[in-house]
Amino acid sequence: MTDFSSNIILVIAVTSVATYLSRSLGVLFSERIDENSKIFRLFDCIAYSTLAALISKVIVFPAGDLGEASKITRLIVVFVCVTVFFIAKRNLVYPTVLSVILLTVLIKYI
Amino acid sequence: MIRSGFYLKGLLSVRSVDSPAIALGCSFLAIGALLKNIGFNFQQSVSSTFFTYALPGQLVMAESFLVGASLVNIFIAVWLVNARLFPMAVSMFPLLKSKKQPKWKYYISCHFLAVSSWLIMKKDYRTINENYRIDFWMGIGTATWSIAIFSTILGYLVSDYLSKDMMIGLAIVNPVYFFCMLLGSMKNIAIGTSVILGTILGPVFYLTSPEWCILYGGVTAGIIAFFAGEFND
Numbered sequence: 001m002t003d004f005s006s007n008i009i010l011v012i013a014v015t016s017v018a019t020y021l022s023r024s025l026g027v028l029f030s031e032r033i034d035e036n037s038k039i040f041r042l043f044d045c046i047a048y049s050t051l052a053a054l055i056s057k058v059i060v061f062p063a064g065d066l067g068e069a070s071k072i073t074r075l076i077v078v079f080v081c082v083t084v085f086f087i088a089k090r091n092l093v094y095p096t097v098l099s100v101i102l103l104t105v106l107i108k109y110i
Numbered sequence: 111m112i113r114s115g116f117y118l119k120g121l122l123s124v125r126s127v128d129s130p131a132i133a134l135g136c137s138f139l140a141i142g143a144l145l146k147n148i149g150f151n152f153q154q155s156v157s158s159t160f161f162t163y164a165l166p167g168q169l170v171m172a173e174s175f176l177v178g179a180s181l182v183n184i185f186i187a188v189w190l191v192n193a194r195l196f197p198m199a200v201s202m203f204p205l206l207k208s209k210k211q212p213k214w215k216y217y218i219s220c221h222f223l224a225v226s227s228w229l230i231m232k233k234d235y236r237t238i239n240e241n242y243r244i245d246f247w248m249g250i251g252t253a254t255w256s257i258a259i260f261s262t263i264l265g266y267l268v269s270d271y272l273s274k275d276m277m278i279g280l281a282i283v284n285p286v287y288f289f290c291m292l293l294g295s296m297k298n299i300a301i302g303t304s305v306i307l308g309t310i311l312g313p314v315f316y317l318t319s320p321e322w323c324i325l326y327g328g329v330t331a332g333i334i335a336f337f338a339g340e341f342n343d
Binding site: 005007008009010011012013014015016017018019020021022023024025026027029030031033034035038040041042043044045046047048049050051052053054055056057058059060061062063064065066068069074077078081082085086090091092093095096099100101103104107108 | 197278
């Protein structure tokens, strides 16, 4: 096995452990929490807000390929798709399909 | 062991036309292609999704690997970006608790915890008998995890045929889908405030602390939203 290959295996192992740690500690901590308690409601709020923070960070300051599209293009796509989501009575299919088409078209012009 | 009826119900919950399967598939297709492009072989790419199954963490891993970061740095970077899984687990597993179920189910099935499976479970848990919610959850998790693995394989195999524009197009599907899903789950003041404030504070904290912005933004927004909800009750 080459050094490069064994490095990748180590990187995958480290990534997996770091990820499982958050999941399993969450299960351990939740053993003592009642679903009607205030602490449960607090963590519910933190879970939703952390997800929202992650998604908006991905849209505004993306890593990877999405960063190739300009910020204004990404924001236009999200705004239009959210509007379509509500107009279409919260149907998720239309905004999902539209997002790919709209972004692919807009990156050619903006 | 596992009640097959509830497990199958969970497994089949991703087959609806507006299920997260499409967004999940597009994202992991892109990850499969990305991993091949940075030098991972087939087994390594599949293993990455099989053992990690967390898109932002895998992206951070790929970026850190490319710049030659140390294992300790990769561990900290991945742990930080995946720290959201802790509050997600704490806000979901109490709903699945049952004295009739063994603990190993909870510790094995927490590997399936992701935005897609979490949102499905939070939406549907009330419709399931509380003694068998963990079996239903294992069904949802198996389905979403399998889609991610299959899509990574597909992405790896078709990476040579994906143009840059197609990769960019695929990358927007996940944030748009899950942002709409989050907006759709704003059913009370506390959750509504959480989503709106989290959306604003995530990028705001990025300007001062890129690595910690998700945790800072999420925790600050969550605490404010919690008190907003309590005062409103």
